[in-house]
């Protein structure tokens with residue numbers, strides 16, 4: 601059995617939780633088709649959607665102490681769900697909450713935990729490949745203890761409904777909480793600056809621009825190309841640090857992680873901190889004057905040239921072919 605901690609937001613089950621369910625299903629299939637259960641804290645989510653993603657039983661933890669988020673209380677709920685199911689794997693999305701709760705779970709159960717897994721390599725013992733250094737490197741970690749406890753990095757796999765949907769059954773329970781479980785809890789929430797980077801993170805096409813843009817006026821052609829391809833503009837940290845473009849457009853370790861079908865980085869060297877945010881791109885077409893720049897050597901396709909000549913030429917060609 602596998603239990604997945606499921607996070608929800610105003611729109612329902614989060615995309616990263618659906619990705620984690622896909623990862624869990626793949627693992628379950630490798631282990632002979634063991635059931636995948638979900639744990640939700642608080643309200644009952646859309647069970648139809650969870651059934652489509654292969655969840656057999658949705659454990660819903662309720663109780664006064666769970667009205668607001670507390671990592672220790674959520675961990676107590678997950679440990680109790682494990683006792684109810686006899687699960688051999690406990691997992692969650694590698695979000696701030698997922699990583700925090702699973703770290704508490706691992707401590708309670710005195711087992712190791714791997715954060716931000718992107719793949720599994722073996723089952724006996726379970727070996728996960730995980731991102732470290734902000735995604736710049738991968739390492740393998742053995743998880744021989746049971747339950748195996750790990751989180752799944754965002755965009756490690758694509759969220760996809762199960763081949764066979766299940767009729768997800770809801771089972772509510774009230775976990776036993778100690779006073780200590782509620783010491784560190786959310787007591788108030790204030791609206792932050794609206795997150796404008798969501799479109800970039802989910803974009804299927806991203807056209808990137810770095811220092812090679814040359815200045816705040818150097819983004820016309822790349823923005824036009826992004827529009828023509830139905831994509832978004834993404835930039836390097838140099839660009840945001842210099843104030844050429846806003847921070848919500850930054851890709852990388854301290855910006856957004858993207859996983860588009862096509863990424864077109866123009867005038868971006870490909871430093872590891874930038875690579876950490878774009879390594880999951882399926883195809884990379886790099887444009888740079890330096891053929892030896894790391895982005896050029898890692899890209900699927902590389903065009904050696906001045907972005908101020910190459911990008912307008914691509915734009916013109918797309919317009920010519922589409923007649924726009």
Ligand SMILES: Cc1cc2nc3c(=O)[nH]c(=O)nc-3n(C[C@H](O)[C@H](O)[C@H](O)COP(=O)(O)OP(=O)(O)OC[C@H]3O[C@@H](n4cnc5c(N)ncnc54)[C@H](O)[C@@H]3O)c2cc1C
Pocket residue numbers: 809810811812813835836837838839850851852853854855866867868869870871872873874877887888889890893905906907908
């Ligand atoms: C803790 C930390 C976190 C960081 N987080 C991030 C992050 O989230 N995202 C990020 O991007 N960086 C991040 N950085 C910064 C990172 O190390 C690099 O400094 C940055 O990515 C470089 O940006 P760049 O590629 O635009 O600039 P450069 O490294 O200066 O590269 C410019 C590139 O443009 C090419 N070029 C120049 N002119 C042209 C032209 N006319 N046409 C085509 N090519 C041209 C050059 O050959 C060069 O390859 C971080 C650094 C640290 C220390």
